Amino acid sequence: MTALREKAALSAFRLVLAACASLAVQMARAEDAIEVTIKDHRFTPAEIHVPAGKPATLNIKNEDATAEEFDSSALNIEKVIGGGKEGTVRLRPLDPGRYPFIGEYHEDTAQGLVIAE
Amino acid sequence: MLATLLIVFREVLEAGLIVGIVLAATKGVPARGVWIAFGVLSGVAGSCIVATFASEIGELFQGSGQELFNAGVLIIAVAMLTWHNVWMAGHGREIAREMKRVGTEVASGERPLLALAVVCSLAVLREGSEVVLFLYGVFASDGTSLPEMILGGALGIFAGAAISALLYFGLLAVPTSRLFSVTSGLITLLAAGLAAQAVAFLQQAGQIEVLSRTVWDTSWLLLEDSLLGRLLHTLIGYSDRPSAAQLIVYLLTVAMILTLMYSQGGPRSVKPEPRPS
Numbered sequence: 001m002t003a004l005r006e007k008a009a010l011s012a013f014r015l016v017l018a019a020c021a022s023l024a025v026q027m028a029r030a031e032d033a034i035e036v037t038i039k040d041h042r043f044t045p046a047e048i049h050v051p052a053g054k055p056a057t058l059n060i061k062n063e064d065a066t067a068e069e070f071d072s073s074a075l076n077i078e079k080v081i082g083g084g085k086e087g088t089v090r091l092r093p094l095d096p097g098r099y100p101f102i103g104e105y106h107e108d109t110a111q112g113l114v115i116a117e
Numbered sequence: 118m119l120a121t122l123l124i125v126f127r128e129v130l131e132a133g134l135i136v137g138i139v140l141a142a143t144k145g146v147p148a149r150g151v152w153i154a155f156g157v158l159s160g161v162a163g164s165c166i167v168a169t170f171a172s173e174i175g176e177l178f179q180g181s182g183q184e185l186f187n188a189g190v191l192i193i194a195v196a197m198l199t200w201h202n203v204w205m206a207g208h209g210r211e212i213a214r215e216m217k218r219v220g221t222e223v224a225s226g227e228r229p230l231l232a233l234a235v236v237c238s239l240a241v242l243r244e245g246s247e248v249v250l251f252l253y254g255v256f257a258s259d260g261t262s263l264p265e266m267i268l269g270g271a272l273g274i275f276a277g278a279a280i281s282a283l284l285y286f287g288l289l290a291v292p293t294s295r296l297f298s299v300t301s302g303l304i305t306l307l308a309a310g311l312a313a314q315a316v317a318f319l320q321q322a323g324q325i326e327v328l329s330r331t332v333w334d335t336s337w338l339l340l341e342d343s344l345l346g347r348l349l350h351t352l353i354g355y356s357d358r359p360s361a362a363q364l365i366v367y368l369l370t371v372a373m374i375l376t377l378m379y380s381q382g383g384p385r386s387v388k389p390e391p392r393p394s
Contacts (some may be wrong), residue, residue: 055329066254067171069247073341073350074358076317080183080250082172088180089321092329092360104124105251 033059033088038068038081041106052096052116061086068110072101075114118261118269124251125273128244131351132160133281135240138307138352139233141288142201142300149230156234160241167242168249184322187243191315194239197232198308199374202301204229206378209297280348301378303352309370310354313363320360328361 036058037044050056062068062081070079070089081087094116103110136157143149167174167186175183205212252270255261261269291299319325336357340346349355354367 055326057323064258066258067250068254069250073346073356074336076356076358076360076363077321078187078318079321080171080175080247082175082250083254085172085175087175087183090323092320092331095331095334097334104247105120105254107120107123 033057036060036112037063038103038110039063041068041103041109043101043103043110043112046112048112048114050091050094050114050116053093055093056091058089058091059086060089067105069104070101071104072099072114074099075101077101118265121252121255121261121266121269122273122276125248125270126276127347128248129274129277130280130347132237132240132244133277134284134348134351135307136237137281137285138288138300138303139237140285141296142205142304143230143233144289144293144296146230152230152234153237156237157241160238161245163238163242164245164249167246168253171246171250178322181322181324184318185324188315188318188322188324190239190243191311191318194236195308195312195315195370197236197239198304198311199377201229201232201236202304202308202374203377203381204232205297205301207381209382212297305371305374306353307351308374309367310350310352312370313354313356313359313367316360316363316366317356320362325362328365330361331358332361332364334358 034048034050034056036048038060041064048058058070060070060079060081062083062085065083067080067082070077070081070087072078075091075094077089077091079087079089091114094114096116099114099116101112101114136153139153140149143153171183173182174186178185252266255266256263288296288299288303316325320329334357339349339355339357341350341355341357346355346357356363359367
């Protein structure tokens with residue numbers, strides 16, 4: 001009986017450990033990702049700084065009601081993000097420089113720049 | 118209205134150039150109009166479906182659904198274009214002989230139209246779903262009136278179709294004896310460009326993390342976002358800042374298609390026997 005309880009406690013402990021580990025991984029990921037928000041067809045921040053030569057992750061949150069397409073031929077990225085949705089894109093390791101991006105559906109206002117340095 | 122015009126123009130142009138090449142490659146084939154029209158119309162219908170379920174598709178595979186979907190569509194298109202070229206390499210001699218025998222510019226009807234119809238359908242599907250999402254957004258919130266939106270859309274379609282038609286008629290000016298060699302070459306480069314685009318989507322999704330460095334930067338020479346840059350991007354896969362993986366896959370695709378074509382009798386056999394000049 002006690003052995004069984006010990007076993008149960010042990011597996012519960014293991015579960016908690018595993019949960020903590022995966023949470024830590026997720027937090028690490030979330031920390032790595034750069035948050036970008038689209039609102040009123042504008043990007044915030046409109047200037048994103050990333051270290052040159054290292055991959056980076058953008059987590060783009062669209063707070064407008066309608067879809068937007070994050071588009072950049074400089075970054076080789078095309079991603080549609082639905083209204084009220086978010087999306088993640090990976091930036092490849094970039095040489096130092098300036099990489100413009102736009103929201104293709106509202107090109108006049110939705111403009112931004114990734115600066116690798 | 119201008120925004121609608123521009124976006125519709127761009128997307129129609131990208132799909133239209135591909136349809137233009139397909140139309141030229143199937144010149145003289147009976148019933149090609151039905152096949153290609155079916156391809157385009159099914160692409161339009163498909164793009165409405167994809168746009169409706171865009172969010173659901175996007176949420177698949179831990180948020181990489183959109184990228185994997187696009188990459189999948191592109192890879193199928195590459196396979197279909199390869200199939201067409203290899204088939205043509207194998208049967209080109211017959212077609213050329215028949216054209217000579219009949220003495221007209223009409224080629225044999227026995228052609229794999231399914232492959233090219235699928236290519237048209239996928240091209241329209243990919244570009245069309247972006248148009249549908251954009252137009253829905255305009256319609257839902259941006260205060261553009263419906264007539265303005267329809268006018269912008271119609272002008273965009275007209276302009277995109279006009280440039281695609283220019284490409285088509287330009288290709289028709291090529292002598293029939295050379296036309297299939299030219300279209301086979303164009304289709305090879307088109308396929309390689311699509312394969313490189315598929316790689317970009319897989320990199321964006323984090324599925325390919327090797328060879329991600331930029332090989333060259335020719336944005337000072339020809340910006341990919343310019344009209345000419347876009348034309349070349351669609352036609353031959355021009356990229357002003359390609360990654361190493363994209364370049365390698367591009368070259369491998371060209372090598373694969375040419376090898377398969379030569380193993381089938383060679384792309385040159387598409388031409389009729391040389392005439393004394």
